[in-house]
Amino acid sequence: MKLVTRTALGWPVSAAPSQPTAKGVKVHYLGSPVSTKLLADHKECLALWKDIRRSHLANKAEGYSDVAYNYAGCPHGYLLEGRGRGRRTGANGNQALNRAHYAIVGLVGSSGLTEPPDAMLSAIRDGIDILRGDGAGKEIKGHRDGHATACPGGPLYAWVQKGAPRPAVDDDEEKPATGGGKGQAKPVVDLSQLVAAARSDPAKKGTPVTYAGTKTVEQALVKERLLAKGLADGHFGSATVAAYARLQRRYGYTGRDADGIPGKTTLTRLGKAHGFTVKD
Ligand SMILES: [Zn+2]
Ligand SMILES: [Zn+2]
Numbered sequence: 080m081k082l083v084t085r086t087a088l089g090w091p092v093s094a095a096p097s098q099p100t101a102k103g104v105k106v107h108y109l110g111s112p113v114s115t116k117l118l119a120d121h122k123e124c125l126a127l128w129k130d131i132r133r134s135h136l137a138n139k140a141e142g143y144s145d146v147a148y149n150y151a152g153c154p155h156g157y158l159l160e161g162r163g164r165g166r167r168t169g170a171n172g173n174q175a176l177n178r179a180h181y182a183i184v185g186l187v188g189s190s191g192l193t194e195p196p197d198a199m200l201s202a203i204r205d206g207i208d209i210l211r212g213d214g215a216g217k218e219i220k221g222h223r224d225g226h227a228t229a230c231p232g233g234p235l236y237a238w239v240q241k242g243a244p245r246p247a248v249d250d251d252e253e254k255p256a257t258g259g260g261k262g263q264a265k266p267v268v269d270l271s272q273l274v275a276a277a278r279s280d281p282a283k284k285g286t287p288v289t290y291a292g293t294k295t296v297e298q299a300l301v302k303e304r305l306l307a308k309g310l311a312d313g314h315f316g317s318a319t320v321a322a323y324a325r326l327q328r329r330y331g332y333t334g335r336d337a338d339g340i341p342g343k344t345t346l347t348r349l350g351k352a353h354g355f356t357v358k359d
Contacts, residue, residue, distance in 0.1 A: 080205045081157045081312050088129065088160070094144040098167035098178060103218025104207050105171055105180040106239045107148065108231040113188030117154055118196075121286055124153035124186060132161070135169075143169050148184045150206035155287075156198030158205045164213040172226035180220060181210045185235050194234050197246035204245045209309075219243045268292040268350065270343055270359040276315040277323070277340050288313035296341070299353035300326065 085093065109131075117123045132146035141147075147169035151159040161184075162168060168182035183206040185195045195203075207219060221239045222230035231239065238244075269292055276290040288294070297311035297319055306322035320339035327337035330345050347357045 080309060081155075081202070082205070082309050083125070083157050083159045084310075084318075085160045085163065086318075087316060088125070090132070093162045093166050095162040095166040095169070096144070097165055098181070098214075099165055100214040100216070101181050101210075102179050102216045103181075103220065104149075104210055104215055105168075105176075105182050105220050105222055105224070106203060106231045106235055106243065107170055107182055107184040107222045108235050109184065109186065109188040110228075110230050110232075111188050112190040113186060113192040115192045117186060117192055121153065121155045121157065124155065124157065124159070127186060128153075128159045128161075141169065145169075147182065149181045149210065150183045150203075152183065152185050152195075152199045152202030152206060154186065154192070154196045154199045156202050158202040158209075164209060171222060172228070176225055179225075180218065181215055182222075183207065183210075185231065187232065187235060189229070189232065193232060195238065200238060200243070200246050204243060207243060266292070266295045266355040267358050268295055268346065268355050270341065270346060270357055273315065273341055273346070277320060280315040280319075286314075290315070293319070295355050296323075296346070296349070299349050299355070302353060303329075303349075305329075 117127065128151055135143040135146050146161040148161040149163060149166060149168055150161050153159060168177050170182040170184070171177045171180055183203050185199050185203055187193050187195050219239055219242060221236045222228050223236065272290045273292055273296060276293050280289060291313070293315045294311065294313045297306060297313070300306035300319065300322045301308050301311050303326060305325045306319060310318040323341055324337050324339035326349065327339070327345055330348060343357065343359055350357050
């Protein structure tokens with residue numbers, strides 16, 4: 080799962096009303112032209128998602144308190160947080176429909192980018208699974224079920240009707256770098272590359288992973304209960320920096336020595352406990 084949180088998007092906690100349970104999830108599309116430029120550059124996805132929120136907040140007729148959707152799935156397999164878990168959507172057509180189902184939008188439209196890539200279907204599926212883990216029932220429907228609209232468009236609706244299956248090949252998800260199997264060499268984490276990722280990733284949230292070894296370290300931080308599993312996404316972003324700072328404090332460092340940027344001593348110690356070696 081590659082989740083881009085509201086925090087990463089620079090958004091405050093959602094002001095949407097709480098909705099602890101629902102019958103399931105409804106899938107949407109954007110219903111307007113979507114540029115195929117999106118495919119070339121994930122930054123365009125983040126910009127589009129921010130634009131959608133801005134336009135929803137500016138929509139006085141609807142009186143939206145936030146972007147209308149709970150999540151969006153982008154063509155690169157990122158799940159972009161909207162209202163998130165436990166919040167009522169504003170996207171399903173009316174208040175009764177909004178109470179009945181949460182809403183996830185695929186970043187495809189009525190022209191341009193209309194076919195959801197497998198990575199997008201995976202991301203939408205990730206969103207469905209998150210919502211199911213937190214109050215959503217089994218139903219998976221399209222916006223057009225129960226409301227007069229073309230949404231979510233032909234290709235996405237065909238997938239919804241099949242039960243929104245997770246695509247078999249999920250290229251975009253990096254293989255977890257677990258180590259220590261019989262006859263397998265331990266993963267090696269390069270300290271300088273890791274530090275470079277830690278220094279650069281917060282500014283580039285949601286972009287492709289800069290250093291694969293980050294995931295190995297994140298998985299160790301998850302096992303140390305210092306990082307939430309969903310945040311072990313391969314990016315050494317602000318959540319990972321904060322988790323690493325907690326590790327440094329746990330190891331007895333304070334002040335600037337616990338700034339969340341890995342050093343050789345702490346990383347080696349973490350590696351010993353979790354089966355990776357450190358190269359600098
Ligand atoms: Zn819709
Ligand atoms: Zn994207």
